[in-house]
Amino acid sequence: MSNLHLHTALQALHRIFVLPNLLERTSTLPPAAFPRSTVNSRAIAPLVFSRTLTYIERQKLRKTTSSAKLDERIASVYVNFVTPENEFLPLRKLSDVISGIDRETHHIVQVADGNRSASDPKDRIPVVKLIRKQELFEQALKQAEIKRTNKKKSVSGKTIELSWSIDGNDLSHRLRKAQEFLDEGRKVDVVLAPKKRGKVVSEKECEELLDKIKGEFIGGTKEYKDAEGKIGGLLTLFFEPDLKKRKNKAPEADA
Incomplete structure (x- = not known):
């Protein structure tokens, strides 16, 4: 066998048996274990203009991305880098990629994990992209707004309907249900x-019913606006949890 054929065979064996094992142990290997990877600075250079974030914006971004996999927090020596032009550059050294960006305005962000069971070595390492800090900040604001909206939906108001001629047992059941909603x-x-075909209720009986309802909610509840309507007709009372009273009441309950 000629030296050329022998050299080619050795290269093939190295790719099949040696290189995959080396990729799994990159964190413990010296730099010489792999040929130095280079990232063409021109592949990173053509960036869209990005203003520098203000101090307050940087603090908010740092808080919202504290657990994100970006820059040195990416747990891999080698990465597959996607350039701003969507060019895929496999098996690039993470430190080389980071050194080629403007860290005042950009981050390297991990967008996909590596598949350790993949047969192709480059599929075992994570995929990263270059993202503007301004874009990350806007994404964080959007996520915060979605979270606030979902929270508001989860604590939406409830309506309890009663008649002026409601009996005592039914009233107690409805008010207990209302109290559960307030506790949430x-x-x-x-x-x-009034019921269309119900008994006629006097004004005095209506006032007594109102006193019972309001008396049930004394303590950790308050009316957040004045009642609307008229006694004996259609009348709406508006209640909400009184957070201050509930907070002050909690230590007494524990005692």
């Missing part, structure tokens, strides 16, 4: 209306 942090609107 929800607002509760109590709507009182």
